[in-house]
Amino acid sequence: MKKQFKSESKRLLDLMINSIYTNKDIFLRELISNASDAIDKLYYRSLTDKKVKVDREKLEIRIDIDSSNKTLTITDNGCGMDEKELENNLGTIAKSGSLAFKENLDKKKDIDIIGQFGVGFYSAFMVSDKIEVTSKSIDSSDAYVWSSTGADGYSIEKTKYDKVGTKIVLYIKEDTDTECFDHYLDEDYIKGLVKKYSDYIRYPIKMELTKHELVDKEKNEYKDKKEIEVINTMIPLWKKNSKDVEDDEYDNFYMDKFNDYEKPLKVITSSVEGTTTYKSLMFIPGHAPYDYYTKDYEKGLSLYASGVLIMDKCADLLPDYFSFVKGIVDSEDLSLNISREILQKSNNLRVIAKSIESKIKKELEQMLKNDREKYESFFKTFGTQLKYGVYNNYGTDKDKLKDLIMFYSSSNKKNVTLKEYVEAMKKEQEAIYYVSGESINKLDKLPQVEQVKEKEYDILYLTDYVDEFALTALQEYEGHKFINVSKDELDLESDEEKEKTKKLNEENSDLLKDMKELLKEVSDIKFTSKLKSHPVCLSTKGDVSIEMQKVFEAMPNDIPIKAQTVLEINENHPIANKIKDLYKTDKETFEKYTKILYSSAKMIAGLNVDDPTEISNLICDVMSK
Numbered sequence: 001m002k003k004q005f006k007s008e009s010k011r012l013l014d015l016m017i018n019s020i021y022t023n024k025d026i027f028l029r030e031l032i033s034n035a036s037d038a039i040d041k042l043y044y045r046s047l048t049d050k051k052v053k054v055d056r057e058k059l060e061i062r063i064d065i066d067s068s069n070k071t072l073t074i075t076d077n078g079c080g081m082d083e084k085e086l087e088n089n090l091g092t093i094a095k096s097g098s099l100a101f102k103e104n105l106d107k108k109k110d111i112d113i114i115g116q117f118g119v120g121f122y123s124a125f126m127v128s129d130k131i132e133v134t135s136k137s138i139d140s141s142d143a144y145v146w147s148s149t150g151a152d153g154y155s156i157e158k159t160k161y162d163k164v165g166t167k168i169v170l171y172i173k174e175d176t177d178t179e180c181f182d183h184y185l186d187e188d189y190i191k192g193l194v195k196k197y198s199d200y201i202r203y204p205i206k207m208e209l210t211k212h213e214l215v216d217k218e219k220n221e222y223k224d225k226k227e228i229e230v231i232n233t234m235i236p237l238w239k240k241n242s243k244d245v246e247d248d249e250y251d252n253f254y255m256d257k258f259n260d261y262e263k264p265l266k267v268i269t270s271s272v273e274g275t276t277t278y279k280s281l282m283f284i285p286g287h288a289p290y291d292y293y294t295k296d297y298e299k300g301l302s303l304y305a306s307g308v309l310i311m312d313k314c315a316d317l318l319p320d321y322f323s324f325v326k327g328i329v330d331s332e333d334l335s336l337n338i339s340r341e342i343l344q345k346s347n348n349l350r351v352i353a354k355s356i357e358s359k360i361k362k363e364l365e366q367m368l369k370n371d372r373e374k375y376e377s378f379f380k381t382f383g384t385q386l387k388y389g390v391y392n393n394y395g396t397d398k399d400k401l402k403d404l405i406m407f408y409s410s411s412n413k414k415n416v417t418l419k420e421y422v423e424a425m426k427k428e429q430e431a432i433y434y435v436s437g438e439s440i441n442k443l444d445k446l447p448q449v450e451q452v453k454e455k456e457y458d459i460l461y462l463t464d465y466v467d468e469f470a471l472t473a474l475q476e477y478e479g480h481k482f483i484n485v486s487k488d489e490l491d492l493e494s495d496e497e498k499e500k501t502k503k504l505n506e507e508n509s510d511l512l513k514d515m516k517e518l519l520k521e522v523s524d525i526k527f528t529s530k531l532k533s534h535p536v537c538l539s540t541k542g543d544v545s546i547e548m549q550k551v552f553e554a555m556p557n558d559i560p561i562k563a564q565t566v567l568e569i570n571e572n573h574p575i576a577n578k579i580k581d582l583y584k585t586d587k588e589t590f591e592k593y594t595k596i597l598y599s600s601a602k603m604i605a606g607l608n609v610d611d612p613t614e615i616s617n618l619i620c621d622v623m624s625k
């Protein structure tokens with residue numbers, strides 16, 4: 001009886017069958033990886049279930065080519081599937097990679113993306129007209145055959161198969177004008193694919209290969225002889241010398257193991273011998289996992305003891321600020337049979353974690369030094385996590401991370417490190433200036449920025465919510481304090497200017513007092529010489545900036561920490577004299593001006609105006625006069 005695929009599977013299947021994606025080769029890797037998983041499952045079962053007996057030496061994957069029937073067969077002696085499992089596993093999309101693929105498909109509608117995902121079993125339809133899966137489960141006395149020609153559904157029938165395991169027969173497609181499938185029946189080609197994608201598989205992948213044997217030297221006569229050969233080295237990728245591994249192999253391994261559709265940005269390998277001995281293979285992803293900045297994300301490296309997986313995600317191996325790193329650690333110094341609790345207390349594990357941390361740090365420093373573009377790309381994706389690491393835990397790790405973080409520089413119009421900032425500082429400049437806000441564009445237009453720029457001091461524009469907290473945790477860099485340009489006292493004026501402004505504020509103390517009466521929110525109001533072309537700005541006193549206040553307000557439990565704001569009016573702007581006049585002649589309009597000025601200062605600072613309607617009406621009143 002023909003059964004129909006579930007609709008989402010059908011869609012994926014359609015794409016596989018009609019795929020125009022060029023890298024069809026990956027199907028073999030997918031089938032071999034499934035076979036290896038199935039053998040793993042059977043082996044683990046044998047460890048816990050006395051009834052299941054397995055001869056470890058006999059576990060294997062076989063590949064057979066039958067060129068006359070145009071079939072390619074992959075056989076394993078793993079756990080097998082019963083009728084229900086065939087139905088459930090091969091009738092629906094199971095693989096997380098396939099699901100991610102499906103989601104992306106809806107979004108991007110990009111067919112080229114296909115081969116980049118771990119699309120699992122269905123990828124075999126890229127090269128086959130028909131697939132037959134014969135399987136016998138370890139838990140069933142009957143064998144079944146699942147068969148499908150793709151789009152029109154599948155059938156499952158009872159069959160005869162005498163050993164536990166799975167045999168997958170692919171009926172390879174005929175060549176077309178534009179595409180060639182014949183090489184999937186070529187021994188050397190298939191052998192090459194296994195070497196390229198599946199060399200590290202832990203079980204032998206055997207194939208019958210044709211050897212030309214010289215039978216008569218004088219007549220130069222050869223005879224074809226069939227010989228079974230193990231094609232893969234079975235050495236896990238991380239145990240190989242990195243010089244002997246192609247970039248491609250690392251990339252494919254990463255994409256396969258960590259279900260990513262994109263190559264890693266960086267591959268980090270290390271082999272350490274000393275107090276503890278371990279090998280590691282780590283990757284920095286090219287993009288943040290979709291749940292990276294949520295609490296659902298689980299950090300950790302896969303931990304192996306002498307080649308056997310003992311923990312899938314060992315969180316203790318990675319500090320939070322490097323939580324984006326994925327990979328594998330394999331050590332001979334760890335015992336196979338220790339519990340998670342004991343493992344977590346293990347001194348060896350702590351030593352490995354420390355060594356891994358410094359390795360990652362060193363690699364990032366190298367990247368920053370030698371491949372700026374790559375580092376920029378990395379920082380764009382994971383920089384927030386590093387900055388978070390600077391201020392987290394009361395700044396405990398700030399010194400480790402301070403040279404890895406970057407901020408946008410107003411002078412260079414690109415990201416700079418703190419070291420670069422300090423090196424480029426003017427002779428007389430003492431502090432490191434920064435300002436934080438929503439966007440580079442908005443920050444560049446802030447009134448407060450003008451004075452600092454006029455001195456030709458560089459300003460760091462902070463646009464990430466953690467930035468200011470990170471700088472607050474750092475406090476200083478190489479003896480240079482961080483100063484927020486939006487602070488009320490920047491102390492950049494000359495003594496004369498200061499004296500003049502002080503006098504002006506004293507002379508107008510009544511006016512300022514009355515203004516303050518109207519604007520209860522602000523801590524202070526004053527005339528200033530720091531503004532150049534702009535009439536007003538809102539600065540702050542104390543340690544809490546307006547941007548920090550915004551972050552606190554956005555937190556779920558609304559932490560009531562407020563910035564102390566100061567309304568500053570440009571003493572050299574015509575508006576200064578105007579309000580002085582109005583104060584003497586027209587108190588009512590003076591009040592309106594005060595409110596309008598304050599609201600514009602708030603607007604510039606990106607704060608909400610409490611009663612926009614009132615302000616709009618006031619502006620129109622004044623305009624109509």
Ligand code: ADP
Nearest residue numbers: 034035038080081089094095096120121122166
């Ligand atoms: P994934 O391998 O990611 O789960 P697949 O679509 O490749 O996705 O396979 C679906 C499921 O079918 C597997 O999870 C596994 O349970 C089962 N399966 C596939 N191939 C085999 C096999 N050779 N032996 C046993 N089970 C298999």
